[in-house]
Amino acid sequence: MQLRLPTSIPEVQECLADGAVPIGGATLVWAAWQRDGFPELAVSLRELPEANTIGAEELGAAVVLHQIDDRVPEVLxxxxxxxxxxxxxxxATVGGNLVGSTLRCLLPAAVVLDARAVVLExxxxxxxDLSDVLAKHHLLVGLRWSAPIISGYRKLDAEAGGPPPFVVASALHADDGxxxxxxxxxxxxxVLSGTVxxxxxxxxxxxxxxxxxxGTLDPTAWETVRRHVTELLTRSVGG
Structure with missing residues:
Protein backbone atom coordinates (compact mmCIF):
# COMPACT_ATOMS: atom_id res chain seq x y z
CA MET A 1 0.00 0.00 0.00
CA GLN A 2 1.29 3.43 -0.96
CA LEU A 3 0.43 6.18 1.56
CA ARG A 4 0.43 9.79 0.38
CA LEU A 5 0.80 12.71 2.80
CA PRO A 6 -0.29 15.84 0.91
CA THR A 7 0.45 19.27 2.36
CA SER A 8 -2.06 21.35 0.39
CA ILE A 9 -5.70 21.15 -0.71
CA PRO A 10 -4.81 20.76 -4.43
CA GLU A 11 -2.52 17.84 -3.56
CA VAL A 12 -5.33 16.14 -1.63
CA GLN A 13 -7.68 16.64 -4.57
CA GLU A 14 -5.11 15.02 -6.86
CA CYS A 15 -4.89 12.03 -4.52
CA LEU A 16 -8.67 11.64 -4.49
CA ALA A 17 -8.78 11.88 -8.26
CA ASP A 18 -6.22 9.05 -8.38
CA GLY A 19 -8.55 6.88 -6.28
CA ALA A 20 -6.73 7.14 -2.93
CA VAL A 21 -8.65 5.78 0.09
CA PRO A 22 -8.76 8.26 3.01
CA ILE A 23 -7.15 6.99 6.21
CA GLY A 24 -7.38 8.66 9.62
CA GLY A 25 -5.62 7.14 12.61
CA ALA A 26 -6.27 3.66 11.13
CA THR A 27 -7.67 2.45 14.46
CA LEU A 28 -10.89 1.33 12.76
CA VAL A 29 -9.76 0.18 9.31
CA TRP A 30 -6.52 -1.66 10.02
CA ALA A 31 -8.12 -4.92 11.14
CA ALA A 32 -10.48 -4.90 8.15
CA TRP A 33 -7.59 -4.30 5.77
CA GLN A 34 -5.61 -7.15 7.31
CA ARG A 35 -8.62 -9.40 6.75
CA ASP A 36 -9.78 -8.18 3.34
CA GLY A 37 -6.61 -6.79 1.81
CA PHE A 38 -4.96 -3.38 1.75
CA PRO A 39 -5.84 -0.71 -0.84
CA GLU A 40 -3.20 0.13 -3.41
CA LEU A 41 -3.30 3.84 -2.56
CA ALA A 42 -4.26 5.67 0.64
CA VAL A 43 -4.17 9.31 1.68
CA SER A 44 -3.74 10.86 5.12
CA LEU A 45 -4.45 14.49 6.07
CA ARG A 46 -1.97 14.52 8.94
CA GLU A 47 0.38 16.91 7.10
CA LEU A 48 -2.42 19.19 5.82
CA PRO A 49 -2.45 22.47 7.84
CA GLU A 50 -6.20 22.98 7.36
CA ALA A 51 -6.87 19.58 8.94
CA ASN A 52 -4.73 20.22 12.03
CA THR A 53 -6.28 23.36 13.49
CA ILE A 54 -7.41 23.54 17.12
CA GLY A 55 -9.23 26.64 18.37
CA ALA A 56 -12.23 28.13 20.13
CA GLU A 57 -14.31 27.83 16.94
CA GLU A 58 -12.58 25.20 14.80
CA LEU A 59 -11.10 21.72 14.92
CA GLY A 60 -9.28 19.87 12.16
CA ALA A 61 -10.20 16.34 11.12
CA ALA A 62 -6.61 15.08 11.38
CA VAL A 63 -6.24 16.19 15.00
CA VAL A 64 -5.55 13.20 17.26
CA LEU A 65 -8.05 12.95 20.11
CA HIS A 66 -5.52 13.25 22.93
CA GLN A 67 -4.44 16.64 21.51
CA ILE A 68 -7.90 18.13 22.05
CA ASP A 69 -7.70 20.39 25.11
CA ASP A 70 -9.34 23.46 26.64
CA ARG A 71 -8.75 25.49 23.49
CA VAL A 72 -12.07 24.04 22.31
CA PRO A 73 -15.40 24.26 24.19
CA GLU A 74 -15.73 22.07 27.28
CA VAL A 75 -18.27 19.75 25.68
CA LEU A 76 -15.90 18.78 22.87
CA ALA A 92 -7.66 8.03 16.63
CA THR A 93 -8.51 11.23 14.77
CA VAL A 94 -11.50 13.57 14.77
CA GLY A 95 -12.42 12.61 11.21
CA GLY A 96 -12.13 8.90 11.87
CA ASN A 97 -14.33 9.14 14.94
CA LEU A 98 -17.06 11.14 13.24
CA VAL A 99 -17.12 9.53 9.80
CA GLY A 100 -15.59 6.09 10.24
CA SER A 101 -16.92 5.01 13.63
CA THR A 102 -20.32 3.55 14.48
CA LEU A 103 -20.04 4.99 18.01
CA ARG A 104 -19.26 8.55 16.82
CA CYS A 105 -18.37 9.65 20.33
CA LEU A 106 -17.76 13.25 19.23
CA LEU A 107 -21.06 13.59 17.36
CA PRO A 108 -23.31 14.73 20.27
CA ALA A 109 -20.78 17.44 21.12
CA ALA A 110 -20.58 18.58 17.49
CA VAL A 111 -24.39 18.63 17.25
CA VAL A 112 -24.87 20.89 20.28
CA LEU A 113 -22.19 23.25 18.97
CA ASP A 114 -24.22 23.43 15.74
CA ALA A 115 -20.97 22.65 13.94
CA ARG A 116 -20.57 22.89 10.19
CA ALA A 117 -18.35 20.45 8.34
CA VAL A 118 -15.63 21.48 5.90
CA VAL A 119 -15.35 18.66 3.36
CA LEU A 120 -13.21 17.97 0.33
CA GLU A 121 -13.96 16.30 -2.98
CA ASP A 129 -24.20 19.98 7.39
CA LEU A 130 -22.90 17.20 9.59
CA SER A 131 -25.81 15.01 8.52
CA ASP A 132 -24.68 15.32 4.91
CA VAL A 133 -21.16 14.17 5.83
CA LEU A 134 -22.45 11.15 7.75
CA ALA A 135 -24.83 10.14 4.97
CA LYS A 136 -22.41 10.57 2.06
CA HIS A 137 -19.07 9.86 3.81
CA HIS A 138 -17.38 12.97 2.48
CA LEU A 139 -13.70 13.46 3.26
CA LEU A 140 -13.84 15.66 6.36
CA VAL A 141 -11.25 18.43 6.63
CA GLY A 142 -12.56 20.00 9.83
CA LEU A 143 -15.39 21.48 11.89
CA ARG A 144 -16.38 25.10 12.45
CA TRP A 145 -18.86 26.57 14.94
CA SER A 146 -19.69 29.70 16.91
CA ALA A 147 -18.35 29.58 20.46
CA PRO A 148 -21.11 28.90 23.01
CA ILE A 149 -21.65 30.79 26.26
CA ILE A 150 -21.21 27.57 28.21
CA SER A 151 -21.30 23.86 27.47
CA GLY A 152 -21.30 20.54 29.29
CA TYR A 153 -20.92 16.80 28.80
CA ARG A 154 -21.68 13.65 30.75
CA LYS A 155 -20.97 10.02 29.90
CA LEU A 156 -22.46 7.30 32.08
CA ASP A 157 -20.56 4.20 33.11
CA ALA A 158 -21.19 1.04 31.11
CA GLU A 159 -20.13 -2.59 31.26
CA ALA A 160 -17.33 -3.64 28.95
CA GLY A 161 -18.66 -5.43 25.91
CA GLY A 162 -22.20 -4.17 26.49
CA PRO A 163 -24.22 -1.46 24.77
CA PRO A 164 -22.54 1.93 24.25
CA PRO A 165 -22.72 4.15 27.35
CA PHE A 166 -25.41 6.81 27.46
CA VAL A 167 -24.05 10.28 26.68
CA VAL A 168 -25.60 13.72 27.10
CA ALA A 169 -24.07 16.89 25.67
CA SER A 170 -25.30 20.46 25.89
CA ALA A 171 -24.39 24.00 24.89
CA LEU A 172 -25.95 27.39 25.58
CA HIS A 173 -25.71 29.84 22.68
CA ALA A 174 -26.35 33.56 22.44
CA ASP A 175 -29.32 34.25 20.17
CA ASP A 176 -31.16 37.34 19.00
CA GLY A 177 -33.38 38.42 21.87
CA VAL A 191 -28.16 10.32 18.46
CA LEU A 192 -31.21 12.42 19.41
CA SER A 193 -31.25 16.18 19.89
CA GLY A 194 -33.45 19.10 20.81
CA THR A 195 -33.13 22.89 20.70
CA VAL A 196 -35.15 25.30 22.84
CA GLY A 215 -39.06 13.25 25.04
CA THR A 216 -38.94 9.75 23.55
CA LEU A 217 -36.18 8.70 25.97
CA ASP A 218 -37.03 6.22 28.70
CA PRO A 219 -37.55 7.71 32.20
CA THR A 220 -34.07 6.81 33.44
CA ALA A 221 -32.34 8.44 30.47
CA TRP A 222 -34.60 11.50 30.68
CA GLU A 223 -33.72 11.89 34.37
CA THR A 224 -30.03 12.01 33.38
CA VAL A 225 -30.83 14.72 30.84
CA ARG A 226 -32.92 16.65 33.38
CA ARG A 227 -30.13 16.68 35.97
CA HIS A 228 -27.50 17.59 33.40
CA VAL A 229 -29.50 20.50 31.96
CA THR A 230 -30.41 21.80 35.41
CA GLU A 231 -26.73 21.82 36.38
CA LEU A 232 -25.72 23.57 33.15
CA LEU A 233 -28.33 26.30 33.57
CA THR A 234 -27.26 26.80 37.19
CA ARG A 235 -23.65 27.16 36.08
CA SER A 236 -24.63 29.68 33.41
CA VAL A 237 -26.36 31.88 36.01
CA GLY A 238 -23.46 31.55 38.41
CA GLY A 239 -20.97 32.43 35.66
Whole structure:
Protein backbone atom coordinates (compact mmCIF):
# COMPACT_ATOMS: atom_id res chain seq x y z
CA MET A 1 0.00 0.00 0.00
CA GLN A 2 1.29 3.43 -0.96
CA LEU A 3 0.43 6.18 1.56
CA ARG A 4 0.43 9.79 0.38
CA LEU A 5 0.80 12.71 2.80
CA PRO A 6 -0.29 15.84 0.91
CA THR A 7 0.45 19.27 2.36
CA SER A 8 -2.06 21.35 0.39
CA ILE A 9 -5.70 21.15 -0.71
CA PRO A 10 -4.81 20.76 -4.43
CA GLU A 11 -2.52 17.84 -3.56
CA VAL A 12 -5.33 16.14 -1.63
CA GLN A 13 -7.68 16.64 -4.57
CA GLU A 14 -5.11 15.02 -6.86
CA CYS A 15 -4.89 12.03 -4.52
CA LEU A 16 -8.67 11.64 -4.49
CA ALA A 17 -8.78 11.88 -8.26
CA ASP A 18 -6.22 9.05 -8.38
CA GLY A 19 -8.55 6.88 -6.28
CA ALA A 20 -6.73 7.14 -2.93
CA VAL A 21 -8.65 5.78 0.09
CA PRO A 22 -8.76 8.26 3.01
CA ILE A 23 -7.15 6.99 6.21
CA GLY A 24 -7.38 8.66 9.62
CA GLY A 25 -5.62 7.14 12.61
CA ALA A 26 -6.27 3.66 11.13
CA THR A 27 -7.67 2.45 14.46
CA LEU A 28 -10.89 1.33 12.76
CA VAL A 29 -9.76 0.18 9.31
CA TRP A 30 -6.52 -1.66 10.02
CA ALA A 31 -8.12 -4.92 11.14
CA ALA A 32 -10.48 -4.90 8.15
CA TRP A 33 -7.59 -4.30 5.77
CA GLN A 34 -5.61 -7.15 7.31
CA ARG A 35 -8.62 -9.40 6.75
CA ASP A 36 -9.78 -8.18 3.34
CA GLY A 37 -6.61 -6.79 1.81
CA PHE A 38 -4.96 -3.38 1.75
CA PRO A 39 -5.84 -0.71 -0.84
CA GLU A 40 -3.20 0.13 -3.41
CA LEU A 41 -3.30 3.84 -2.56
CA ALA A 42 -4.26 5.67 0.64
CA VAL A 43 -4.17 9.31 1.68
CA SER A 44 -3.74 10.86 5.12
CA LEU A 45 -4.45 14.49 6.07
CA ARG A 46 -1.97 14.52 8.94
CA GLU A 47 0.38 16.91 7.10
CA LEU A 48 -2.42 19.19 5.82
CA PRO A 49 -2.45 22.47 7.84
CA GLU A 50 -6.20 22.98 7.36
CA ALA A 51 -6.87 19.58 8.94
CA ASN A 52 -4.73 20.22 12.03
CA THR A 53 -6.28 23.36 13.49
CA ILE A 54 -7.41 23.54 17.12
CA GLY A 55 -9.23 26.64 18.37
CA ALA A 56 -12.23 28.13 20.13
CA GLU A 57 -14.31 27.83 16.94
CA GLU A 58 -12.58 25.20 14.80
CA LEU A 59 -11.10 21.72 14.92
CA GLY A 60 -9.28 19.87 12.16
CA ALA A 61 -10.20 16.34 11.12
CA ALA A 62 -6.61 15.08 11.38
CA VAL A 63 -6.24 16.19 15.00
CA VAL A 64 -5.55 13.20 17.26
CA LEU A 65 -8.05 12.95 20.11
CA HIS A 66 -5.52 13.25 22.93
CA GLN A 67 -4.44 16.64 21.51
CA ILE A 68 -7.90 18.13 22.05
CA ASP A 69 -7.70 20.39 25.11
CA ASP A 70 -9.34 23.46 26.64
CA ARG A 71 -8.75 25.49 23.49
CA VAL A 72 -12.07 24.04 22.31
CA PRO A 73 -15.40 24.26 24.19
CA GLU A 74 -15.73 22.07 27.28
CA VAL A 75 -18.27 19.75 25.68
CA LEU A 76 -15.90 18.78 22.87
CA UNK A 77 -12.85 18.56 25.13
CA UNK A 78 -14.59 16.20 27.55
CA UNK A 79 -16.11 14.11 24.77
CA UNK A 80 -12.67 13.51 23.27
CA UNK A 81 -11.17 12.72 26.68
CA UNK A 82 -13.77 10.00 27.21
CA UNK A 83 -13.08 8.03 24.01
CA UNK A 84 -11.62 4.57 24.52
CA UNK A 85 -8.24 4.12 26.17
CA UNK A 86 -5.21 6.38 26.21
CA UNK A 87 -3.67 4.31 23.43
CA UNK A 88 -6.78 4.79 21.27
CA UNK A 89 -6.85 8.54 21.92
CA UNK A 90 -3.20 8.82 20.89
CA UNK A 91 -4.01 7.30 17.48
CA ALA A 92 -7.66 8.03 16.63
CA THR A 93 -8.51 11.23 14.77
CA VAL A 94 -11.50 13.57 14.77
CA GLY A 95 -12.42 12.61 11.21
CA GLY A 96 -12.13 8.90 11.87
CA ASN A 97 -14.33 9.14 14.94
CA LEU A 98 -17.06 11.14 13.24
CA VAL A 99 -17.12 9.53 9.80
CA GLY A 100 -15.59 6.09 10.24
CA SER A 101 -16.92 5.01 13.63
CA THR A 102 -20.32 3.55 14.48
CA LEU A 103 -20.04 4.99 18.01
CA ARG A 104 -19.26 8.55 16.82
CA CYS A 105 -18.37 9.65 20.33
CA LEU A 106 -17.76 13.25 19.23
CA LEU A 107 -21.06 13.59 17.36
CA PRO A 108 -23.31 14.73 20.27
CA ALA A 109 -20.78 17.44 21.12
CA ALA A 110 -20.58 18.58 17.49
CA VAL A 111 -24.39 18.63 17.25
CA VAL A 112 -24.87 20.89 20.28
CA LEU A 113 -22.19 23.25 18.97
CA ASP A 114 -24.22 23.43 15.74
CA ALA A 115 -20.97 22.65 13.94
CA ARG A 116 -20.57 22.89 10.19
CA ALA A 117 -18.35 20.45 8.34
CA VAL A 118 -15.63 21.48 5.90
CA VAL A 119 -15.35 18.66 3.36
CA LEU A 120 -13.21 17.97 0.33
CA GLU A 121 -13.96 16.30 -2.98
CA UNK A 122 -11.91 16.07 -6.18
CA UNK A 123 -13.87 19.07 -7.52
CA UNK A 124 -13.25 21.33 -4.49
CA UNK A 125 -13.90 21.93 -0.81
CA UNK A 126 -17.01 23.41 0.81
CA UNK A 127 -19.02 23.64 4.02
CA UNK A 128 -22.01 21.41 4.63
CA ASP A 129 -24.20 19.98 7.39
CA LEU A 130 -22.90 17.20 9.59
CA SER A 131 -25.81 15.01 8.52
CA ASP A 132 -24.68 15.32 4.91
CA VAL A 133 -21.16 14.17 5.83
CA LEU A 134 -22.45 11.15 7.75
CA ALA A 135 -24.83 10.14 4.97
CA LYS A 136 -22.41 10.57 2.06
CA HIS A 137 -19.07 9.86 3.81
CA HIS A 138 -17.38 12.97 2.48
CA LEU A 139 -13.70 13.46 3.26
CA LEU A 140 -13.84 15.66 6.36
CA VAL A 141 -11.25 18.43 6.63
CA GLY A 142 -12.56 20.00 9.83
CA LEU A 143 -15.39 21.48 11.89
CA ARG A 144 -16.38 25.10 12.45
CA TRP A 145 -18.86 26.57 14.94
CA SER A 146 -19.69 29.70 16.91
CA ALA A 147 -18.35 29.58 20.46
CA PRO A 148 -21.11 28.90 23.01
CA ILE A 149 -21.65 30.79 26.26
CA ILE A 150 -21.21 27.57 28.21
CA SER A 151 -21.30 23.86 27.47
CA GLY A 152 -21.30 20.54 29.29
CA TYR A 153 -20.92 16.80 28.80
CA ARG A 154 -21.68 13.65 30.75
CA LYS A 155 -20.97 10.02 29.90
CA LEU A 156 -22.46 7.30 32.08
CA ASP A 157 -20.56 4.20 33.11
CA ALA A 158 -21.19 1.04 31.11
CA GLU A 159 -20.13 -2.59 31.26
CA ALA A 160 -17.33 -3.64 28.95
CA GLY A 161 -18.66 -5.43 25.91
CA GLY A 162 -22.20 -4.17 26.49
CA PRO A 163 -24.22 -1.46 24.77
CA PRO A 164 -22.54 1.93 24.25
CA PRO A 165 -22.72 4.15 27.35
CA PHE A 166 -25.41 6.81 27.46
CA VAL A 167 -24.05 10.28 26.68
CA VAL A 168 -25.60 13.72 27.10
CA ALA A 169 -24.07 16.89 25.67
CA SER A 170 -25.30 20.46 25.89
CA ALA A 171 -24.39 24.00 24.89
CA LEU A 172 -25.95 27.39 25.58
CA HIS A 173 -25.71 29.84 22.68
CA ALA A 174 -26.35 33.56 22.44
CA ASP A 175 -29.32 34.25 20.17
CA ASP A 176 -31.16 37.34 19.00
CA GLY A 177 -33.38 38.42 21.87
CA UNK A 178 -32.17 35.71 24.27
CA UNK A 179 -30.24 32.46 24.62
CA UNK A 180 -30.83 29.09 23.01
CA UNK A 181 -30.06 25.70 24.51
CA UNK A 182 -29.01 22.72 22.40
CA UNK A 183 -28.98 19.23 23.92
CA UNK A 184 -28.00 15.94 22.28
CA UNK A 185 -27.76 12.40 23.59
CA UNK A 186 -26.31 9.14 22.33
CA UNK A 187 -28.73 6.39 23.31
CA UNK A 188 -27.34 3.10 22.06
CA UNK A 189 -26.11 3.89 18.55
CA UNK A 190 -28.72 6.60 17.98
CA VAL A 191 -28.16 10.32 18.46
CA LEU A 192 -31.21 12.42 19.41
CA SER A 193 -31.25 16.18 19.89
CA GLY A 194 -33.45 19.10 20.81
CA THR A 195 -33.13 22.89 20.70
CA VAL A 196 -35.15 25.30 22.84
CA UNK A 197 -35.20 28.98 23.72
CA UNK A 198 -34.11 29.57 27.30
CA UNK A 199 -36.65 30.89 29.79
CA UNK A 200 -35.89 32.22 33.26
CA UNK A 201 -37.47 29.16 34.86
CA UNK A 202 -35.44 25.98 34.25
CA UNK A 203 -38.63 23.93 34.68
CA UNK A 204 -40.11 25.67 31.62
CA UNK A 205 -36.94 24.92 29.65
CA UNK A 206 -37.11 21.24 30.57
CA UNK A 207 -40.81 21.05 29.78
CA UNK A 208 -40.20 22.47 26.31
CA UNK A 209 -37.17 20.23 25.80
CA UNK A 210 -39.29 17.19 26.66
CA UNK A 211 -41.53 18.03 23.71
CA UNK A 212 -38.62 17.57 21.30
CA UNK A 213 -37.22 14.20 20.16
CA UNK A 214 -35.61 13.89 23.60
CA GLY A 215 -39.06 13.25 25.04
CA THR A 216 -38.94 9.75 23.55
CA LEU A 217 -36.18 8.70 25.97
CA ASP A 218 -37.03 6.22 28.70
CA PRO A 219 -37.55 7.71 32.20
CA THR A 220 -34.07 6.81 33.44
CA ALA A 221 -32.34 8.44 30.47
CA TRP A 222 -34.60 11.50 30.68
CA GLU A 223 -33.72 11.89 34.37
CA THR A 224 -30.03 12.01 33.38
CA VAL A 225 -30.83 14.72 30.84
CA ARG A 226 -32.92 16.65 33.38
CA ARG A 227 -30.13 16.68 35.97
CA HIS A 228 -27.50 17.59 33.40
CA VAL A 229 -29.50 20.50 31.96
CA THR A 230 -30.41 21.80 35.41
CA GLU A 231 -26.73 21.82 36.38
CA LEU A 232 -25.72 23.57 33.15
CA LEU A 233 -28.33 26.30 33.57
CA THR A 234 -27.26 26.80 37.19
CA ARG A 235 -23.65 27.16 36.08
CA SER A 236 -24.63 29.68 33.41
CA VAL A 237 -26.36 31.88 36.01
CA GLY A 238 -23.46 31.55 38.41
CA GLY A 239 -20.97 32.43 35.66
Missing amino acids: HRAAAGVGTGAVRRA PEGHFET GNRLRVAVRDGYE ACAEDSADVLDTLHRTDL
